[in-house]
Amino acid sequence: MTFWKIAAMNAAVAISATAAFAETExxxxxxxxxxxxxxxxxxxxxxxxxxxDYQITPVFKGSYEETLTAGIAAFRxxxxxxxxxxxxxxxxxxxxxxxxxxxxxxxxxxxxxxFDINDYISGVRYFYxxxxxxxIGMPFNSSSPIxxxxxxxxxxxxxxxxxxxxxxxxxxxPALKDAxxxxxxxxxxxxxxxxxFHSRHNLPFATNNNGYDGAxxxxxxxxxxxxxxxxxxxxxxxxxxxxxxxxxxxxDNQQPFExxxxxxxxxxxxxxxxxxxxxxxxxxxxxxxxxWEGVTSEPKQTFIGGASLFAMSGHDAEENEAAAEFxxxxxxxxxxxxxxxxxxxxxxxxxAYELAKEDGHYDRFPAAEVGIQQLSLPGGDNTKGYRMxxxxxxxxxxxxxxxRILSGETSVEDAFSNIENExxxxxxxxxxxxx
Amino acid sequence: xxxxxxxxxxxxxALLLPQLMIIAIFFYWPAAWAVQSSFxxxxxxxxxSTFVGVENYTDLMTNIEYAKVARFTLxxxxxxxxxxxALALLLAVKADAVIKGAKSYRTLxxxxxxxxxxxxxxxxxxxxxxxNGPLTEMFQFFGWDFRLGADYNSTATAMVIVAVWKQIxxxxxxxxxxxQSIPKSVREAALIDNRSASGRFWDVTFPLLAPTAFFLxxxxxxxxxxxxxxxxxxxxxxxxxxxxxxxVYKVFVDGFRGNDLxxxxxxxxxxxxxxxxxxxxxxRLIERRIHYT
Numbered sequence: 001m002t003f004w005k006i007a008a009m010n011a012a013v014a015i016s017a018t019a020a021f022a023e024t025e026x027x028x029x030x031x032x033x034x035x036x037x038x039x040x041x042x043x044x045x046x047x048x049x050x051x052x053d054y055q056i057t058p059v060f061k062g063s064y065e066e067t068l069t070a071g072i073a074a075f076r077x078x079x080x081x082x083x084x085x086x087x088x089x090x091x092x093x094x095x096x097x098x099x100x101x102x103x104x105x106x107x108x109x110x111x112x113x114x115f116d117i118n119d120y121i122s123g124v125r126y127f128y129x130x131x132x133x134x135x136i137g138m139p140f141n142s143s144s145p146i147x148x149x150x151x152x153x154x155x156x157x158x159x160x161x162x163x164x165x166x167x168x169x170x171x172x173x174p175a176l177k178d179a180x181x182x183x184x185x186x187x188x189x190x191x192x193x194x195x196x197f198h199s200r201h202n203l204p205f206a207t208n209n210n211g212y213d214g215a216x217x218x219x220x221x222x223x224x225x226x227x228x229x230x231x232x233x234x235x236x237x238x239x240x241x242x243x244x245x246x247x248x249x250x251x252d253n254q255q256p257f258e259x260x261x262x263x264x265x266x267x268x269x270x271x272x273x274x275x276x277x278x279x280x281x282x283x284x285x286x287x288x289x290x291x292w293e294g295v296t297s298e299p300k301q302t303f304i305g306g307a308s309l310f311a312m313s314g315h316d317a318e319e320n321e322a323a324a325e326f327x328x329x330x331x332x333x334x335x336x337x338x339x340x341x342x343x344x345x346x347x348x349x350x351x352a353y354e355l356a357k358e359d360g361h362y363d364r365f366p367a368a369e370v371g372i373q374q375l376s377l378p379g380g381d382n383t384k385g386y387r388m389x390x391x392x393x394x395x396x397x398x399x400x401x402x403x404r405i406l407s408g409e410t411s412v413e414d415a416f417s418n419i420e421n422e423x424x425x426x427x428x429x430x431x432x433x434x435x
Numbered sequence: 436x437x438x439x440x441x442x443x444x445x446x447x448x449a450l451l452l453p454q455l456m457i458i459a460i461f462f463y464w465p466a467a468w469a470v471q472s473s474f475x476x477x478x479x480x481x482x483x484s485t486f487v488g489v490e491n492y493t494d495l496m497t498n499i500e501y502a503k504v505a506r507f508t509l510x511x512x513x514x515x516x517x518x519x520x521a522l523a524l525l526l527a528v529k530a531d532a533v534i535k536g537a538k539s540y541r542t543l544x545x546x547x548x549x550x551x552x553x554x555x556x557x558x559x560x561x562x563x564x565x566x567n568g569p570l571t572e573m574f575q576f577f578g579w580d581f582r583l584g585a586d587y588n589s590t591a592t593a594m595v596i597v598a599v600w601k602q603i604x605x606x607x608x609x610x611x612x613x614x615q616s617i618p619k620s621v622r623e624a625a626l627i628d629n630r631s632a633s634g635r636f637w638d639v640t641f642p643l644l645a646p647t648a649f650f651l652x653x654x655x656x657x658x659x660x661x662x663x664x665x666x667x668x669x670x671x672x673x674x675x676x677x678x679x680x681x682x683v684y685k686v687f688v689d690g691f692r693g694n695d696l697x698x699x700x701x702x703x704x705x706x707x708x709x710x711x712x713x714x715x716x717x718x719r720l721i722e723r724r725i726h727y728t
Binding site for chain 2: 063065066068069072075076090093094096097098099100245246247248249252255256259390392393396399400401402403404406407409422425426429432433434
């Protein structure tokens with residue numbers, strides 16, 4: 001008897017609670033696993049607690065690719081979430097599908113939230129924007145490839161972190177080798193040594209303004225002498241024991257650095273939090289990516305990696321308002337600073353960056369500032385981003401050909417001509433899907 | 436002989452309907468959809484779509500990489516099928532001869548059957564780990580710089596070994612029951628005629644096992660072609676790179692990672708045709724020649 005009474009009371013309370021608050025509920029699909037996911041959940045909880053009108057539910061959907069595929073399938077079934085996280089390589093797919101998303105800039109201004117693109121740090125401003133500079137996706141977890149180094153190893157070898165690849169080649173790497181280290185490894189050849197290679201050296205990566213002016217007739221410009229010379233150098237370094245490549249997997253290349261076998265590792269500024277939390281047995285630090293002095297005397301900023309949040313279309317005005325409010329909350333300096341501290345991803349607004357500086361975050365952890373410093377370096381004509389369709393497959397082609405170069409199966413010349421041809425075929429195919 | 440039958444047409448149809456609907460909804464409808472979308476190039480979100488005729492197919496046929504993947508799939512399937520059948524047969528014949536502790540011996544051999552492909556893949560990752568995998572160390576001891584994920588042949592070897600290891604128990608169970616269903620009288624008669632154990636095996640036992648072996652051959656080919664997906668995905672850590680992949684894995688990579696629906700539909704249609712050919716081959720060409728007792 002008592003059991004049923006309690007159950008009935010609970011039910012009554014639950015019904016009245018829903019009726020009393022009438023919150024607008026929205027969903028966020030994301031690809032942030034582990035500690036990153038917990039931080040996302042924390043932000044969502046804080047947002048829900050900060051007001052009574054909106055309720056956001058974050059849902060972890062797996063890897064970046066899985067999240068995008070799930071979102072697309074849901075969209076086709078009319079069940080799309082309000083906000084979806086899409087990674088850098090998928091940006092062309094989601095931005096190309098006009099009508100799938102509400103440009104975040106429109107969403108914010110339509111719902112009375114102040115928006116000024118200049119509030120955002122220069123490196124993240126236009127990566128997810130259209131060719132007119134309108135922001136389509138809200139940069140969320142933005143990172144950049146940076147150079148981590150084992151401080152003890154460099155001291156032992158009597159060198160400092162190299163500023164240029166020439167310095168690495170002639171001074172740093174040989175000294176590290178003599179000190180018993182493999183000088184260099186890296187975790188993502190397409191991202192670090194291709195996309196950001198072009199940005200750092202201000203080289204065009206694709207025609208049509210790096211692809212921003214439309215998918216029609218966009219051609220990749222990856223088959224150029226500067227990058228071919230870079231990969232030729234890599235194979236030589238590998239032969240001489242100055243560089244090692246452990247396969248396409250990210251972690252396989254990071255592990256030897258953590259084990260103290262490799263002295264310099266190129267990874268993500270977002271790797272910082274993870275490295276800090278480990279007991280590495282040596283002191284590590286980080287600095288900006290080196291560049292080839294022979295290619296440019298004025299190295300530029302790099303592209304952002306990571307992902308952004310897109311507001312999916314097909315929801316009613318109340319839900320869109322809730323999404324706008326969440327974006328407003330998310331971009332507030334305090335939340336950005338919290339995200340930056342917890343994860344190592346860069347704060348996306350100038351105000352959040354200032355807050356982190358004032359709070360002394362970078363006095364405590366100088367390496368945490370490297371990503372944002374690199375993204376705030378001077379920009380050039382080719383540094384705002386790239387927009388290429390089927391880019392996930394293009395990256396797969398690059399990974400395949402780079403792997404073949406480094407395992408001695410093919411020559412640099414053949415590999416880059418393959419990448420160019422296959423990528424252009426894919427781009428032409430993508431252009432047709434947009435018709 | 437009197438044939439039992441229904442007096443109306445509708446009752447049998449109604450009884451069959453649930454099964455027919457399952458087949459229609461889960462097999463024919465998606466298959467038809469795949470055939471249709473293989474003639475289009477479409478925007479993943481379903482906004483734009485261009486009819487391209489057979490271009491998706493001609494693109495595949497002229498793609499050198501697709502040919503390479505097809506060739507690898509062929510070699511991979513042949514190796515996995517051969518080794519998992521041969522080793523299972525060997526184990527079954529030996530297990531059949533064991534008298535003491537036969538049950539526990541057989542149970543141990545069947546154990547692996549319960550392992551899911553991705554889990555088998557994870558075990559493979561540990562055994563073939565670049566830094567401290569025991570099998571990596573063994574290969575390196577013999578002078579092979581084995582590196583899973585970085586070297587094409589290393590990854591291919593690991594894939595074959597894990598896939599074979601995972602499939603042996605299934606084949607073992609079938610071979611063993613096949614062996615046990617061979618009448619004792621036949622074996623004893625053979626024993627009188629031929630003193631050589633291997634001679635008896637090839638002349639008497641193996642032909643009597645042929646129906647089992649043929650059935651397993653088809654099962655193993657489809658296993659290697661389709662069911663090893665989980666093993667491959669785990670071993671390459673979802674990043675194919677320069678590692679070998681099979682045709683099915685490529686469908687996944689292009690369709691689900693790359694969102695190229697038209698291209699991956701064309702690839703799945705090609706696989707459907709392959710399966711169709713395999714089935715026709717099974718029923719028409721070989722079943723006639725193999726005598727089922």
